[in-house]
Amino acid sequence: MRLSDHALFSYALRYERPVRWSDVTEHAAPLVLLRLRSDCGAVGIAEITPKPTWCGATARSVAAAIEDIFIPIIKRLDLSDVPAVRRALDGVPDNAAAKVLIDNACWDLNAAAAGRALWGGRERIELSWALTRQAPHLMAREAADMIAAYGFRTLKVKGGQGVDVDRAVMREVRAAVGDDVRLYVDANGAYGVAEAADYVKAMADAGAVMVEDPCGFVPDARFRELQARSPAPLLVDFGCTSLRDAALFIEQGARALSVKPGRFGLTVARDMSRLADAAGCASIVGLMGESALGSLAGLQFACSLNASPLPAELSWFLAMQEQIVTAVPKVADGHLELPPATSMASLVDWDAVQRCATAMPC
Numbered sequence: 003m004r005l006s007d008h009a010l011f012s013y014a015l016r017y018e019r020p021v022r023w024s025d026v027t028e029h030a031a032p033l034v035l036l037r038l039r040s041d042c043g044a045v046g047i048a049e050i051t052p053k054p055t056w057c058g059a060t061a062r063s064v065a066a067a068i069e070d071i072f073i074p075i076i077k078r079l080d081l082s083d084v085p086a087v088r089r090a091l092d093g094v095p096d097n098a099a100a101k102v103l104i105d106n107a108c109w110d111l112n113a114a115a116a117g118r119a120l121w122g123g124r125e126r127i128e129l130s131w132a133l134t135r136q137a138p139h140l141m142a143r144e145a146a147d148m149i150a151a152y153g154f155r156t157l158k159v160k161g162g163q164g165v166d167v168d169r170a171v172m173r174e175v176r177a178a179v180g181d182d183v184r185l186y187v188d189a190n191g192a193y194g195v196a197e198a199a200d201y202v203k204a205m206a207d208a209g210a211v212m213v214e215d216p217c218g219f220v221p222d223a224r225f226r227e228l229q230a231r232s233p234a235p236l237l238v239d240f241g242c243t244s245l246r247d248a249a250l251f252i253e254q255g256a257r258a259l260s261v262k263p264g265r266f267g268l269t270v271a272r273d274m275s276r277l278a279d280a281a282g283c284a285s286i287v288g289l290m291g292e293s294a295l296g297s298l299a300g301l302q303f304a305c306s307l308n309a310s311p312l313p314a315e316l317s318w319f320l321a322m323q324e325q326i327v328t329a330v331p332k333v334a335d336g337h338l339e340l341p342p343a344t345s346m347a348s349l350v351d352w353d354a355v356q357r358c359a360t361a362m363p364c
Contacts, residue, residue, distance in 0.1 A: 003082040003115060004041045008073060011035040012061040013358035015293055015322045022135040024162055024190035025055045031291055031322060034061050035355065036068065036103040037347065038111050040081060045347040046111025048103045049296040050264060056290065057265060059099035061360070067100035076104060082115070084108045088269040098243075098265075105267030106299055113302075114345030120298075124305045126337040128313040130156035131320075132188075132289060133175065135163055142174035149179055152320070153335040156184040156313050159210070162192030165201060172208035186312065188214035191240055195224060199231055206234040212258060212286075212312065215239050221250035229255045235311075237286060248274045252281045258311070259283060263300045264290035271303050279308065287314035294319040294327045299346055301338070326354040 014030040021028050031051065038046045052061045059067075071094055079087050087108050091101045113120055121127075131154045133141045145157055159175060161168040168187070175185060187210045193201050198217040205213050212235050219225055219241035229236050238251050239260035248259055259278055263271045265288075275285040287304040290296070297316040304314040317333065319325060328351045332339045343349055 003044070003080060003111070005073075005077050005081060006039045006041045008039065008068075009037045010065050010068065011037070011355050012065075012360045013326065013355055014360050015324050015326070015358060017321055018323055021321065024135070024160075024192065026053075031293065032061065032360070033293055033296070034064055034103070035295075035326075035350075036107045038081070038104075038107045040111055040115065042115060044111055044115035045345065046107045046109070046114055047295075047347045047350060048106035048110060048299060049293060050099055050103050051291040051296070052099060053291075057099040057102075058096075064099050064103065067097040068103065071097065072100055072104055081108050081111060084112060085269055088267065102263075102265065102267040105269050106263060109268045109302070110299070110346045114347060117344050119342075119344055120302050120346070121305045121340045124340055126339050127301055127304055128155075128337050129317040129333065130154060130158050130313045130315050130336075131317050132158040132160065132315060133171075134160050138167065138170040138174045141171050142178040145175045145183075146178040148320075149183065152317075152333045153337075154317075155182070155336045156186075158214075158315060159185055159187050161187045161189040161205070161216075165193075165197075165204060168201075169204060169208055172205065172210065176209055184211050184312070186210050186212040186214065186237070188237070188239070189216045191215045191218040193217050195228075198228055202228075202232045202234060202236070206232070210234055212237050214260065215241070219251070221247065221254045221256075223254070225251070225256075226254040229257060235284070239288060245270055245273050245277070248277055252277065252283050256283055258286055260288035261285045261303075262288040262290050263303045264292055264296055268303055272306065275303075275307060284311050286310060286312050287316060289315035289318050291318055292316060293322060294325045294330050295346065295349065297338075298327075298331065298341070298349065301340065305340075324354070324358060326351050326358060
C-alpha cells in the first residue's frame with residue numbers, strides 16, 4: 003500500500019473557560035490533523051496538539067517537517083508495515099511530533115484498508131477527568147459538577163500550586179465528591195527533588211492513590227530511592243520521552259508510566275506497554291489535550307491494554323465548546339461509548355475542520 007496524497011489542517015477548538023496548565027493559560031486548544039490517502043483509496047488520519055513546551059513543536063514546524071523531511075521518505079515505503087515505517091521515520095533525529103502524526107495516521111490507514119473495528123469489539127471504556135489548576139473551591143466545584151454530569155469515578159488532580167494549596171485542593175475535592183471517588187495528583191514537576199518525598203507523603207496522606215511528576219524525574223538511583231520510600235506509586239510522565247527512557251525507568255523500579263499515543267505514537271506506545279507489562283509496571287493512558295477525535299484515536303491503544311490501575315485520561319474534549327467529529331462521543335457512568343466505526347476519517351466533520359481553521363503555511 004503506497005501513499006497517493008496527503009493534506010494537513012490546523013484548527014483551534016475553544017474552551018468553556020480559560021484553562022490554566024503548568025506552563026500556559028489557554029482559551030482554545032491548538033490542533034493539527036494529518037490526512038493520508040493510499041493508492042487503494044483508504045484514508046487514515048491523526049491529530050496532535052502542537053505546543054512547544056509539550057512536544058517541542060508548533061503547527062508550522064510540524065507541517066514543515068512533514069512536507070520537507072518525511073513525505074519524501076514515506077512515499078518510498080509500503081504503508082501496510084507500520085513498524086517498518088516508524089523505523090524509517092526514526093532514522094531522522096528529533097521531530098517527534100511529526101513522527102507521531104504519521105505513525106498514528108498509518109495505523110488508521112491500515113484499519114480503514116482492512117475494514118476492521120478500531121476497538122477490538124469493545125463498546126465502552128472507562129475514563130477519568132483531569133481537574134486543572136484553579137482555586138481549591140473552584141476545583142472542588144468542578145469535580146462535583148463533572149461527576150454529576152458524567153459519572154466519573156476517578157479524578158486526576160493537577161497540583162503544583164504550592165504544597166499548602168495542593169493540600170487544600172485535595173481536602174476540598176474529597177469533601178465535594180465523597181470517599182468512593184479515586185484521586186491522584188499530577189504536580190507537573192513543580193517541586194524540587196529534595197521536596198519530592200515529603201510532597202508524595204502529603205498527597206498520599208490526603209488520599210492520592212498515585213502521584214505523577216512531583217519533581218523532574220531522571221531514571222537514576224535518586225528516582226529508585228524516592229519510589230522505594232514513597233507510600234504511593236510514582237507515575238512517570240515528562241521525564242520519559244522514548245522507549246529507551248521507559249526501559250531505564252523500569253530498571254530503576256518505576257511502578258507506573260504515563261503512556262501517550264498523542265506523544266509517542268501508537269507504535270512506540272504499544273512497545274512501551276509491552277515492556278512495562280513484562281516488568282510488572284503499570285501503563286496509564288495519559289492526556290495530551292486531545293479533542294474528541296484525538297481521544298478516540300488514543301482509545302484504540304487503551305482498548306488494547308490488558309489492565310490498568312487507573313482509567314484512560316482521554317476525556318479532555320469535554321472541556322471544549324466545539325468539535326470536528328460528526329457526533330461527539332457520549333460519556334455516562336464514567337464510561338465513553340465507542341462509535342461503530344472502522345476508521346477515524348469516517349468520523350471527521352470536514353466542514354467543522356474548515357470552520358475552526360487557523361492559518362498554517364504548508
